Amino acid sequence: MFSQANIAKVYTPEQVAEMLQLSKNTVYDLISRGEIIAKKLGKVYRIPASSLSFMFTGVDADLYAAEKVDRKNLVLVNQALAYARKKI
């Protein structure tokens, strides 16, 4: 049903605590406050990589996606700007 590529990488709260250099309790606290979006499966949590976008891209997932929208047209914008800067 799902290809391997479609399965998002997930982490345990313990792994995330180590990655973010936080205590395990702080990670659980961040989960309960909604600052880290996690999925509860029975009694355990799993955290998708998208919830940790900041660690991989420097910005939250929604901001990363919003920059991606702009970057699609950036080559065109830069070419037009280079032309304009020589004209003014």
Add this chain to the structure above:
Amino acid sequence: MELFVDSDVVVSSLISKTGAAYLLLHTDSVTPIISSLSQKEIEIVIERLHLERKDFEKLLKARLKKINISSTHKQIQSTFGKYVLDPYDAHIVMGAVQTKVRFLITYNLRHFKIDKMKQDHKIIVVTPGQFLQYVRSLR
């Protein structure tokens, strides 16, 4: 908070309403600034990319603050050319320095000598997404 925005950010905001540039320029807590030279080049780009001129006029009136730059290109490049790779980008640095902002927002970080700008003028050069991330960290 006042920020100086490079023209690529303004043009990007006119192309897409879901991009980070649009989000930034419509964030209530910030006042984006452009210069008279930026305005001229943005108008040329709008025409070249067949964008709506009235969208820019609306944005300029509602959200942007504009400063006038009357120096010649030669003067601008001789003072601010050391902060950019392409001398034609120097007027953006001049705008940021003249307005005494803490942040210059651009998608073209590589066009600017960001360490030198930080050292000489305490101006931090970041992308729209990075700046919005910073705003979130203040909450």
